[in-house]
Amino acid sequence: MASQKQMEVVTKGTGFRRRPKTTTYTPGTCELLRVMMKESKLTNIQQRHIMDIMKRGDALPLQCSPTSSQRVLPSKQIASPIYLPPILAARPHLRPANMCQANGAYSREQFKPQATRDLEKEKQRLQNIFATGKDLEERKRKAPPARQKAPAPELDRFEELVKEIQERKEFLADMEALGQGKQYRGIILALAHCCDSSSDIDHRRSEELRKGLATT
Structure with a gap:
């Protein structure tokens, strides 16, 4: 009995160490x-x-x-915060409302009336557009200045008579060549009348014209 108790005490007190599996x-x-x-x-x-x-x-x-190299790594130094001035800060501070009002941020720009158009002219312009489909005022603005035509030279009455006599003389010559000169005797009388009229205009030039007709 004593040996059994002694074994129980040893077992309970120290116990046997089991090797892990x-x-x-x-x-x-x-x-x-x-x-x-x-x-x-x-x-x-x-x-x-x-x-x-x-x-x-x-x-x-x-x-x-x-590893050993990882253990020996020096601790990183904490960088001290950098304080920027208000001008260089990332986000500007908002100004209070009273400061904005004092600076005139909420003041409205005063209305300045512009020069008004003549209502009567506008009415007349619209009436012209409805009536003709064109803006007369616009056409007046775009119309180029009219060119002044050179005055036509005055016709010389004596030169006109000379031209008529010459044409009729050539016509009579053609008719004489065709044997029909008798039918146009009236033209000869007209030539004589033209010569008389030319003498009334310019006597000297009419004499030269008569001599020219006589030679031809």
Whole structure:
């Protein structure tokens, strides 16, 4: 009885340590873990640490311990905030309403009447448009200035008589050539009358005309 009690005390007091159960990783699992470690860009030290755990048959860690280089990284210095003046600030401060009113931001521009048109002229213009379909005022503006025609030279009555006599003389010559001169004796009388009229206009020139007709 005493030995049994002693064994119970030892069992309850200290107990026996049980060795944890080992895990056996298949070659496929090992290869998959190698690929995953490369894709995760683990360092060589981290990869060797995980491979040792797999060889011992221990459970894989949930987090990979950092490397020595990562532990020694210096702490980053916190940059002090830069305060900009109100002019250079990203968002300008809003001005109060009383300041805007004092600066005249809410004041309306006074109406300035422009020169009005003559209503009577406008009525007349519209009546012309409805009646003729054209704007007479616009045509007056666009109408070019009229060119002044040079005065026609005054006709010389003596020259006109000379021209008539010459035409009738040529006509009589043609008729004489055809043997029909007797039928146009009246033209000869008209020529004589023209000569008399020319003498009334210019006696000297009429004498020259008579001599010219006599020679021809």
